[in-house]
Amino acid sequence: MANMAQAIRMALHVGETQLGVTDIFGQDVGMPLGGVFTATQGLENTWNAPLDERGIVGAAIGLGLAGDRAVAEIQFCDYIFNTIDLLKMAGNTYWATNGNYNLPITLMTPVGAGIRGSIYHSHSFDAWASRLPGWKVVMPSNALDAYGLLISAIKDPNPVMFLKPKALLRVRGEELIPGEPESEKELKAMIDAPIGDRSNWKAKWPNTEIYEVPIGQGKVTREGTDATIVTYGRHVLMANTVADRMRDQGRSIEVIDLRSIYPYDWSLIKSSISKTGRVLFLNEDTEVTNFAEHLVYRCTQELFYELMARPRVLAGKNLPGIGLHANLEENSVPQERDIERELSELLEEVP
Amino acid sequence: MTRKKASKKKGKTSSPSRSKSKKAKKSATKKATKKSAAKKTTSRKKTTTSKQPPKKKLGSLELDKETLLGMHDLMVKSRKLEERMIQIYKRGDAYFWIGAPGEEAFGVALGMQIQKGQGPEYDYSHLHYRCTPTLIAMGMEMEPAIRLIMNKATDPCTGGRNFSNHYCFPEWNIVPVTSPIEVQYSAAIGTAIAQRRRGNKGISIVSGGDAGTAEGDFASSLIWSSRPGFELPMYITVQNNRWGISTDYGSQHGEKYIADRGRAFGMRTGYYNGNDPIETYLAIQDDMYYIRRNGLPVLAEFEVSRLYGHSSASGANPTGDVCCIELFEDKLLRHGILTKELIKERHDQYQEEARSVAEKVRTEADPQADTIWDNVWVDNENADWRKF
Ligand SMILES: Cc1ncc(C[n+]2csc(CCOP(=O)(O)OP(=O)(O)O)c2C)c(N)n1
Ligand SMILES: [Mg+2]
Numbered sequence: 001m002a003n004m005a006q007a008i009r010m011a012l013h014v015g016e017t018q019l020g021v022t023d024i025f026g027q028d029v030g031m032p033l034g035g036v037f038t039a040t041q042g043l044e045n046t047w048n049a050p051l052d053e054r055g056i057v058g059a060a061i062g063l064g065l066a067g068d069r070a071v072a073e074i075q076f077c078d079y080i081f082n083t084i085d086l087l088k089m090a091g092n093t094y095w096a097t098n099g100n101y102n103l104p105i106t107l108m109t110p111v112g113a114g115i116r117g118s119i120y121h122s123h124s125f126d127a128w129a130s131r132l133p134g135w136k137v138v139m140p141s142n143a144l145d146a147y148g149l150l151i152s153a154i155k156d157p158n159p160v161m162f163l164k165p166k167a168l169l170r171v172r173g174e175e176l177i178p179g180e181p182e183s184e185k186e187l188k189a190m191i192d193a194p195i196g197d198r199s200n201w202k203a204k205w206p207n208t209e210i211y212e213v214p215i216g217q218g219k220v221t222r223e224g225t226d227a228t229i230v231t232y233g234r235h236v237l238m239a240n241t242v243a244d245r246m247r248d249q250g251r252s253i254e255v256i257d258l259r260s261i262y263p264y265d266w267s268l269i270k271s272s273i274s275k276t277g278r279v280l281f282l283n284e285d286t287e288v289t290n291f292a293e294h295l296v297y298r299c300t301q302e303l304f305y306e307l308m309a310r311p312r313v314l315a316g317k318n319l320p321g322i323g324l325h326a327n328l329e330e331n332s333v334p335q336e337r338d339i340e341r342e343l344s345e346l347l348e349e350v351p
Numbered sequence: 352m353t354r355k356k357a358s359k360k361k362g363k364t365s366s367p368s369r370s371k372s373k374k375a376k377k378s379a380t381k382k383a384t385k386k387s388a389a390k391k392t393t394s395r396k397k398t399t400t401s402k403q404p405p406k407k408k409l410g411s412l413e414l415d416k417e418t419l420l421g422m423h424d425l426m427v428k429s430r431k432l433e434e435r436m437i438q439i440y441k442r443g444d445a446y447f448w449i450g451a452p453g454e455e456a457f458g459v460a461l462g463m464q465i466q467k468g469q470g471p472e473y474d475y476s477h478l479h480y481r482c483t484p485t486l487i488a489m490g491m492e493m494e495p496a497i498r499l500i501m502n503k504a505t506d507p508c509t510g511g512r513n514f515s516n517h518y519c520f521p522e523w524n525i526v527p528v529t530s531p532i533e534v535q536y537s538a539a540i541g542t543a544i545a546q547r548r549r550g551n552k553g554i555s556i557v558s559g560g561d562a563g564t565a566e567g568d569f570a571s572s573l574i575w576s577s578r579p580g581f582e583l584p585m586y587i588t589v590q591n592n593r594w595g596i597s598t599d600y601g602s603q604h605g606e607k608y609i610a611d612r613g614r615a616f617g618m619r620t621g622y623y624n625g626n627d628p629i630e631t632y633l634a635i636q637d638d639m640y641y642i643r644r645n646g647l648p649v650l651a652e653f654e655v656s657r658l659y660g661h662s663s664a665s666g667a668n669p670t671g672d673v674c675c676i677e678l679f680e681d682k683l684l685r686h687g688i689l690t691k692e693l694i695k696e697r698h699d700q701y702q703e704e705a706r707s708v709a710e711k712v713r714t715e716a717d718p719q720a721d722t723i724w725d726n727v728w729v730d731n732e733n734a735d736w737r738k739f
Binding site: 063136216 | 537545571
């Protein structure tokens with residue numbers, strides 16, 4: 001099975017060979033490195049950009065204006081903040097021109113904690129991104145979804161932000177990408193750049209299919225009837241683990257992997273909460289004005305009389321940063337034990 | 352501290368798709384040096400060029416009569432339109448005015464030379480909010496400008512969503528003018544990359560004010576357009592009116608010429624009297640020729656006036672700055688190219704045109720409130736979360 005970085009690479013390969021992707025660029029995105037997480041190794045249209053995030057986003061906007069399909073990368077979302085006004089501009093271009101110019105661009109950036117990345121390699125961007133109208137925002141939790149969401153992002157005529165949960169980039173999927181070789185070793189030999197001199201190396205791409213995960217469509221990863229967890233990215237894995245553990249204790253937890261942060265799959269969320277009456281919204285961006293708060297708001301507006309307990313948000317603590325030491329990081333962003341605690345309270349609450 | 356004028360340097364490397372032999376470049380530079388020595392239209396002018404296209408001369412005016420008259424006509428048209436737009440604002444028919452009186456010499460000279468059309472084979476224009484003269488010179492009529500300032504449903508650029516002078520015409524590669532200062536210098540990088548890839552003659556033109564060059568996007572345009580082996584066909588221009596709203600240039604900028612900043616990148620640079628349409632026209636002609644031929648960037652600075660202050664926010668009242676149209680008319684009168692009668696006729700004609708277009712547009716429909724959700728995403732896909 002491919003890991004997420006390999007899946008992203010394969011999607012980009014499909015992008016540049018079949019979907020018209022002209023440029024895949026960002027800091028260290030081109031060879032010899034192929035991205036700090038190796039997600040762009042071996043591709044044809046990659047190139048290294050100057051160390052200038054504003055230039056990268058600006059160039060992507062310009063390429064979009066010219067009708068080219070660009071996939072740009074900000075090396076870590078921790079460094080995307082000086083481009084916020086350009087992101088706003090990309091999001092409003094179609095609207096501000098009343099439909100004269102659309103921007104068919106994809107912007108990828110690794111997000112989140114979980115790799116002991118300290119203050120400047122642990123930021124999240126989902127809550128920020130949800131405040132950029134005109135963008136679509138997606139975040140996969142596994143290799144197959146990464147592949148399918150990236151293909152959808154590339155095909156989409158609007159700007160799409162593809163948030164890469166950096167802690168999952170080396171995690172192998174459980175489902176094969178259509179066309180991917182069964183053997184991990186074989187895949188590695190085909191598309192992982194060798195250590196050392198890479199100047200003569202060329203990737204041998206497997207013939208993977210155009211497989212899309214529609215933007216705006218979530219997925220139930222655990223079925224249950226007692227409570228719902230709505231989450232995305234690496235917290236899907238944690239939620240699944242907790243749900244499995246609690247199942248052994250006789251509790252039935254439904255887990256929704258939202259996959260798209262905006263537009264989001266409200267009908268899936270709604271039908272699940274209607275069934276369970278209890279919901280926990282889970283992510284690791286800071287908790288104050290967190291995207292989950294919008295979902296809770298909607299939940300109370302539309303499902304108030306179906307709720308059996310107060311809807312909860314479990315998110316990153318509202319701190320200026322995430323400290324490096326494991327004790328600090330783990331006390332800053334939600335861990336399995338925190339999810340368990342919140343769930344227990346949620347399940348025990350009597351209306 | 353000693354300072355030199357804007358440099359004469361030309362780009363050091365050419366992009367593979369547009370490469371030109373060293374020999375050809377050398378001889379081009381020689382010729383250009385000769386020519387500019389002969390010109391002397393202003394004391395501060397500095398430029399070097401690759402081989403220039405032939406041009407007709409008329410006395411010391413250096414441009415043919417038809418071009419001169421055409422340029423004057425467009426400058427007056429643009430000015431009358433802008434003056435009408437100020438009145439539209441003052442009469443309460445618009446919320447805000449910002450525009451270009453004082454920049455006609457530059458704007459018209461630019462607009463006349465843009466290769467207009469849609470797609471990377473043609474020029475892309477990344478303009479700022481003082482670009483009415485450029486659009487008029489490209490063939491825009493008065494209606495779109497007035498529809499835009501009056502926020503009418505008929506406004507073809509924004510559908511009533513944006514300020515005056517925030518144009519957008521995809522059919523001419525006029526990419527959206529947007530309010531954040533200097534972002535166009537970053538976006539122009541992208542269209543220039545698209546053009547470089549195709550290797551045709553389209554170039555990316557970017558315009559903006561002097562104060563805005565303090566933003567990082569300006570530096571981005573210099574860095575990205577001059578990467579060795581990846582140079583971009585970018586025409587980076589600055590219209591220096593020596594003001595950023597109320598802050599004067601001298602109080603914030605140690606560099607005498609903004610154009611000098613291009614020197615560090617081995618870029619061809621120039622500083623021009625942007626109140627002189629002839630000097631400006633020729634400079635742009637040279638620069639565009641050089642960029643199209645070599646695929647290399649140019650940084651050019653034009654000194655311009657700000658005749659009605661920054662915008663309606665500062666009153667939109669006359670400032671008494673040098674007026675490029677008056678100067679030009681004096682010159683053309685002296686050379687017998689224009690008569691006082693013709694000047695008056697043109698002013699009256701465009702004044703009347705602007706008045707009658709404004710009256711007509713005034714009666715046009717306003718945008719409907721429920722159009723706010725239109726065009727958030729392509730194909731009017733539902734973007735209202737209440738309806739997800
Ligand atoms: C990023 C940004 N900061 C501030 C403003 C507010 N603002 C509008 S115009 C202006 C001055 C611009 O001066 P200059 O670049 O010289 O252009 P000019 O208006 O003189 O043509 C400022 C500060 C803005 N629009 N965008
Ligand atoms: Mg200025």
